[in-house]
Amino acid sequence: MSAHDESHFKELSNAVVEMDEERAVAAAHAALEDGVEAYDAIQQGLSEGMARAGQLFEEEEYFIPELLMCSDAMYAGLEVLKPHLKTTGEARGTVVIGVVEGDTHDIGKNMVRIMFETGGFHVVDLGRDVPPQRFVDAAREVKADIIALSTLMTTTMEGMGTVVRLLEEARIRDGIKVMVGGGPISPGFAKRIGADGYAVNAAEAVKVAKELVGSA
Numbered sequence: 697m698s699a700h701d702e703s704h705f706k707e708l709s710n711a712v713v714e715m716d717e718e719r720a721v722a723a724a725h726a727a728l729e730d731g732v733e734a735y736d737a738i739q740q741g742l743s744e745g746m747a748r749a750g751q752l753f754e755e756e757e758y759f760i761p762e763l764l765m766c767s768d769a770m771y772a773g774l775e776v777l778k779p780h781l782k783t784t785g786e787a788r789g790t791v792v793i794g795v796v797e798g799d800t801h802d803i804g805k806n807m808v809r810i811m812f813e814t815g816g817f818h819v820v821d822l823g824r825d826v827p828p829q830r831f832v833d834a835a836r837e838v839k840a841d842i843i844a845l846s847t848l849m850t851t852t853m854e855g856m857g858t859v860v861r862l863l864e865e866a867r868i869r870d871g872i873k874v875m876v877g878g879g880p881i882s883p884g885f886a887k888r889i890g891a892d893g894y895a896v897n898a899a900e901a902v903k904v905a906k907e908l909v910g911s912a
């Protein structure tokens with residue numbers, strides 16, 4: 697990464713942290729005009745800014761209203777960058793994605809969705825606060841290759857295990873790979889509930905998904 701790219705990433709990240717939608721839009725345009733890859737601008741700029749905002753929340757510098765304004769700035773930048781993402785053009789398979797029941801945090805899930813789409817997957821997004829059975833029904837309906845489950849809360853993570861169990865009960869577990877991720881999720885947890893894959897962030901999620909469907 698050049699120092700030149702780095703200054704664009706910083707500006708995008710700062711626009712998010714400083715809750716400035718207009719600045720995020722301007723920074724996104726400036727990055728594109730300067731030849732920065734949209735993918736990198738999202739990962740190392742906007743996403744990094746949201747991670748810093750999360751950190752400020754942990755430190756009690758920011759509260760819920762600030763976080764929402766940060767996410768507005770992030771989405772404003774994303775709208776500019778998204779059409780410039782290079783998709784691979786290969787059909788890799790279908791992913792059903794959603795945030796498990798009881799949880800409405802969807803920023804990370806939306807990032808993962810964008811990266812799946814960029815990676816050539818067809819994505820069916822069930823949104824947030826999704827009951828376990830809906831994942832199973834949707835997967836059957838669209839003949840999903842992968843179910844990707846997201847949660848940011850310890851209180852809702854067990855819902856991921858319920859999805860795996862329901863897939864087994866419906867006797868469709870063998871044909872579908874289950875991927876899990878989000879703040880409290882670890883490789884150990886993924887293993888315990890019988891998931892097939894875990895990734896720490898959106899970029900890794902696509903790599904793991906490609907491995908799971910055998911098209912890495």
Ligand code: B12
Nearest residue numbers: 750799800801802803804846849850877878895897898901
């Ligand atoms: C932003 C935020 C919010 C926003 C959410 C806006 C939205 N639409 O998403 C708002 C302000 C609304 C909010 C609300 C609440 N929040 Co909140 N929130 C956060 C915060 C600060 C950042 C989350 C975030 O967006 N990060 C940025 C994204 C890009 O990162 P990410 O989500 O981790 O996703 C990445 C990876 O995890 C991974 N990933 C994510 N999903 C998946 C899926 C797969 C398959 C894979 C492979 C990878 C993957 O890839 C992503 C991209 O790289 C976190 C703290 C933190 N630092 O994480 C608390 C946090 C998650 N919130 C928390 C809480 C408690 C709440 C509330 C209950 C607060 C309240 N008292 O009302 C409510 C939730 C209500 C509900 N039932 O859902 C707690 C959860 C604690 C717990 N029990 O575990 C946290 C940890 C804060 C804390 N330390 O207390 N919150």
